[in-house]
Every structure is written in structure tokens, then in C-alpha cells.
Amino acid sequence: MPAKSKAQQKAAGAALSAKRGETPKKELKGASKQMVESMSEKQLEEFASTKRKGKPEHVSK
Numbered sequence: 001m002p003a004k005s006k007a008q009q010k011a012a013g014a015a016l017s018a019k020r021g022e023t024p025k026k027e028l029k030g031a032s033k034q035m036v037e038s039m040s041e042k043q044l045e046e047f048a049s050t051k052r053k054g055k056p057e058h059v060s061k
Contacts, residue, residue: 003050005059012047
């Protein structure tokens, strides 16, 4: 499942970094903090690798 916005893609990248131990989990904020706990590394890779071209910065609810 690809990311729907640039913000979601960035959050997945931060969560993936923490999941791999490259950055401390305590530095995560907001959505990335929830993503690291609830998603697998493979799911995070799919979100983080989404192309940014044509994506909105944020998706309205």
C-alpha cells in the first residue's frame, strides 16, 4: 500500500529508521511513533519508498 501524502511518506521513513535501530525511538513524534509500533518493517518500506511526485503535502480527512 503506497503512502497517500508526502507527510505520510516522511513519517514512514522516520519509523523505518527507528525500527532498524538507526535512530532512537525516543526521537520520534506523532504518526511515526505510532507507525513504528503497529507496522512491520516490510510495510514501512513500502510506505517510505513511495514516489513523492504528484503527492499532496497532507491529505484532508
